[in-house]
Amino acid sequence: MTKLEALVPGKVLDKEQDWWRGAVIYQIYPRSFQDSNGDGIGDLAGIVQRLPYIASLGVDAIWISPFFTSPMKDFGYDVSDYCDVDPMFGTLADFDAVVETAHGLGLKVMIDLVLSHTSDRHPWFAESRASRDNDKADWYVWADPKPDGTPPNNWLSIFGGSAWQWDARREQYYLHNFLASQPDLNFHEPQVQEALLDVARFWLHRGVDGFRLDTINFYVHDAQLRDNPPLPADKRNANIAPSVNPYNHQEHLYSKNQPENLDFLRKLRAVMGPFNAAAVGEVGDAQRGLEIMGEYTAGDDLMQMCYAFEFLAKDQPTPARIASVMERVDEVAADGWACWAFSNHDVMRHATRWGLTPAAQRAFASLVMCLRGSVCLYQGEELGLPEADVAFEDLQDPYGVEFWPEFKGRDGCRTPMVWEESNLHGGFSNAPKTWLPVSHDHVHRAVAVQEEDPGALIHHYRRAIAFRHAHPALVKGDHDGVKAEGDVVYFTRMHAEEEVFCAFNLSDTPSDLALPAGTWTPVGAELGGAHVSADNKLHLGPWQPCFAVRATG
Numbered sequence: 001m002t003k004l005e006a007l008v009p010g011k012v013l014d015k016e017q018d019w020w021r022g023a024v025i026y027q028i029y030p031r032s033f034q035d036s037n038g039d040g041i042g043d044l045a046g047i048v049q050r051l052p053y054i055a056s057l058g059v060d061a062i063w064i065s066p067f068f069t070s071p072m073k074d075f076g077y078d079v080s081d082y083c084d085v086d087p088m089f090g091t092l093a094d095f096d097a098v099v100e101t102a103h104g105l106g107l108k109v110m111i112d113l114v115l116s117h118t119s120d121r122h123p124w125f126a127e128s129r130a131s132r133d134n135d136k137a138d139w140y141v142w143a144d145p146k147p148d149g150t151p152p153n154n155w156l157s158i159f160g161g162s163a164w165q166w167d168a169r170r171e172q173y174y175l176h177n178f179l180a181s182q183p184d185l186n187f188h189e190p191q192v193q194e195a196l197l198d199v200a201r202f203w204l205h206r207g208v209d210g211f212r213l214d215t216i217n218f219y220v221h222d223a224q225l226r227d228n229p230p231l232p233a234d235k236r237n238a239n240i241a242p243s244v245n246p247y248n249h250q251e252h253l254y255s256k257n258q259p260e261n262l263d264f265l266r267k268l269r270a271v272m273g274p275f276n277a278a279a280v281g282e283v284g285d286a287q288r289g290l291e292i293m294g295e296y297t298a299g300d301d302l303m304q305m306c307y308a309f310e311f312l313a314k315d316q317p318t319p320a321r322i323a324s325v326m327e328r329v330d331e332v333a334a335d336g337w338a339c340w341a342f343s344n345h346d347v348m349r350h351a352t353r354w355g356l357t358p359a360a361q362r363a364f365a366s367l368v369m370c371l372r373g374s375v376c377l378y379q380g381e382e383l384g385l386p387e388a389d390v391a392f393e394d395l396q397d398p399y400g401v402e403f404w405p406e407f408k409g410r411d412g413c414r415t416p417m418v419w420e421e422s423n424l425h426g427g428f429s430n431a432p433k434t435w436l437p438v439s440h441d442h443v444h445r446a447v448a449v450q451e452e453d454p455g456a457l458i459h460h461y462r463r464a465i466a467f468r469h470a471h472p473a474l475v476k477g478d479h480d481g482v483k484a485e486g487d488v489v490y491f492t493r494m495h496a497e498e499e500v501f502c503a504f505n506l507s508d509t510p511s512d513l514a515l516p517a518g519t520w521t522p523v524g525a526e527l528g529g530a531h532v533s534a535d536n537k538l539h540l541g542p543w544q545p546c547f548a549v550r551a552t553g
Helices: 044-057 092-104 124-128 190-205 261-275 290-295 321-331 357-370 398-403 446-450 457-470 472-476
Strands: 026-030 061-064 081-085 107-112 164-167 172-175 208-214 277-281 305-307 374-378 483-485 488-496 498-505 511-514 522-524 537-540 545-551
Touching: 026 044, 044 061, 044 092, 044 457, 081 190, 092 107, 092 190, 107 190, 172 537, 190 261, 208 305, 261 277, 261 290, 277 290, 290 305, 321 488, 357 457, 357 498, 357 545, 446 457, 457 472, 472 488, 472 498, 488 511, 498 511, 498 537
Parallel strands: 026 061, 026 374, 061 107, 107 208, 208 277, 277 305
Antiparallel strands: 164 172, 483 488, 488 498, 498 545, 511 537, 522 545
16 A cells, blocks of 8 residues: 555545635744654654644644655755655654644644755655666756766756766766755656655645645756856845855746746646645745746636745835835736745844844734735744854754855754743753754743733734734735835725725834825724824824724625
């Protein structure tokens, strides 16, 4: 009996087809969420233990970063068995407990599928590299060297250096867009696509409600292996790779973003359809991220959601920048659906990245809950955790080791979650040492500490999420265009018979704004919303929002 046939009955949750639209999704980085067995590493049983806390925030779903069998060269994003749990994280039975417990608490479960590449320890790759004529010889991207022995083309790895690695067994190069130990699968081979669709089927039958699709625009490469053209310096940005990385010097026309990708996404959507499952794709492109998001979420036969990196960028988004991004989304993705995030496991935490005060953190938390699209929150974001300072000798991330000290890698946003102030490791683990050290700067912001403080950020996140759910216009509605006026960004969301006006002063000085014409009722006092003055003007204090509703029926 195959793993696909050994399905767990009764695990599939009955849910609405568009449950994902406007959902608030809480990202769990399992290594750092909760250690249940004292080895210093978080695990699935630890997630089960903490699911009631996540449910208490009011979110709709969880997204769990990879927990599959892996040599952990890239911490689970290098998969050696797609259909099993790495012993570090537990067992398939532990995963079943996550699903059952989450569903019992009203939470959907999304898991991180890494389909563009595997680990070099995956049995598929072991067979593929063994010869040029075995059954899986074409399952990965192999190419002969140029006559002078150099790689087939100029493609670069996002982790630094050439995207090609020489293999002595086949006397060929193989493609790796990330680490050399992460060979890229060949999506031009139909058997590869079918094998990956079987992976999706396996987890759907186990009860998952959807997927976060890692590097979704990297799946298909140019079959002709054409060189990428150079990218002019004035068009470069550090949205998906640090400026010290030469990856930014190319326009990645051929190493990713291929039109054939859409054919595979349609097949995947068809597999998900009977389960009412949803996917959010990670679009990693510094120049065309929003356009690709529009392409991948158009219509009803591709992906439900994608997120680009516009609000994961280094600089704090100004009202003008937010309006510009949302206007661009309206142009290139009007038929699609975005998923917005300010922080995740790959970028510096936004409290530090943007240098936010507590008042500013509240304002941005309220803002993201009102934008058209779905929302991803990253564990600890609701606590206002700053980026942890991880010493070089404690670094685990190969990306940081490669580009230290100009780029310190991703460990600073991956340190363990803090639950209690009293414990040496913040309640995360009772091990003598944890896989990454718990930040001393985090402990006094622990969950237990904030739960006891009515003014703590965690309660603001709960109120902002509840406010979103209380207004269907904020969940599924359209908007009248996001506009900026000075330090204020504002818009109106509409759905059915409800309109919600939202304005945010994104500065530490007061701002004034005229309320749109009509009869409006102020709401959102629990989020610090401003009242409307007698002159029908909004006088917004520093970092203050205003919310008002009117019925249209």
